[in-house]
Amino acid sequence: MAVPSQKHDVFQAIADPTRRQVLKLLGEQEMPVTVISGHFPMSRTAVSKHLRILADAGLVKERKVGRETRYRLDAEPLMELKRWLAYYERYWENKLNVLKRFVEADDGKSLFAGLEPVDPETKE
Amino acid sequence: MAVPSQKHDVFQAIADPTRRQVLKLLGEQEMPVTVISGHFPMSRTAVSKHLRILADAGLVKERKVGRETRYRLDAEPLMELKRWLAYYERYWENKLNVLKRFVEADDGKSLFAGLEPVDPETKE
DNA sequence: CTGTTATGAAACTAAAAGGTTTCATATCGA
DNA sequence: TCGATATGAAACCTTTTAGTTTCATAACAG
Incomplete structure (x- = not known):
């Protein structure tokens, strides 16, 4: 219950540059896939996959609004990273x-x- | 010259669990590949590859001592991670x-x- | 009801990742 | 000099990753 089965962890999730950009974008504001993918030189489906990986790591949350799905940042899982990093400080x-x-x-x-x-x- | 051409970045380097363990191990003390690989359930060659990736990202430094190569942690590149993370705090x-x-x-x-x-x- | 819009699932592909085994080279110890 | 040790490079294999295109479904707008 605490850990939502997580196929992907935070370290893996942020390893990809595209996904880091997505996170940054979603920090500004909640938005649907179509809008997000407008910022990237790849198909909407590809971005959708990245979003699923991010969601898997708990870094984004989804919310259905009519026929669209809005994604927003959830930075909480980054705390694990912070703790990991603290060791090396x-x-x-x-x-x-x-x-x-x-x-x-x-x-x-x-x-x-x-x-x-x-x-x-x-x-x- | 400042950036050593880096085929691998820090984000990628720490994405792998094995590499994170290697880093932790090397934080304690400098050691050669054979000793390092003794801590992992994989071949020395595999560990050697991980070390090259870490070295690529600047996270480990090598030093030749006789016929062996000693590896040690260099945490400096983790500062980039810290900066990245700071944005989300x-x-x-x-x-x-x-x-x-x-x-x-x-x-x-x-x-x-x-x-x-x-x-x-x-x-x- | 009908056509358009928003989205995820599926099937497929090319390239990268993570391993293995084998081989060549250099240093050590005697 | 000779055999053992330490290591990286090469070739190869399997699984994952990052993309693509196509298709089905659901919600909207008339």
Whole structure:
């Protein structure tokens, strides 16, 4: 119930440039497939498929209005991406990367190794 | 020169679960292909290909040490992802989403439309 | 009712992705 | 020098992906 069976995950969904553009477009405003596909050099059916993939990942929601289906952005699943990304932030935070990684990995023992191009390959 | 020709971009690179695991593994420590592939249920060659894709996206760096090649994480390209993601943060920040989007899009005119299920389909 | 519009499903295609196995090359160790 | 180790390149295979075209269905407008 929490995870709607998801054939496609967020990482996969945003891997395609077209789909990223679609997301951006739908951020502005809800719109039907025909309008969306007007922004792309491909058939409406192709865009429709992209929309299904996005919907699968939970990134867009659909709403029927008469004979048309309106699509809109749901950014919530991007939080997973954000969390994933957060893990790596420490690696680029600043010039202290090397030191920080070293300290965290080594728990403070041998504090001064690894600050030079010392290379763990000298391990024996 | 700035952009190293990149056949693969970051979005594509992290789309594959195996590659995400490789990244995580390499965050801990630099290591050669043989060691890396020991963590995966596939051939060394397959892992090697994943590494080339990651390297293509700039996410890993290689260093030759004798007969082996050591790979290590370079998280820098993930900043592009972070920037991309930042755009969407406003959509999940809090319950004021609807209001915020409306205000930003409309530049303050007609402040009270759109707060109800008003639906732009009533456009004529 | 009739024709037009909006859309998804189906069938098909070409190219890319993710693997495998085999082979060539370079470095190590003795 | 010789055999073992580490690795990338090549050729090949299978499944997915991104598109296309065609078709059926549902809702609208007269």
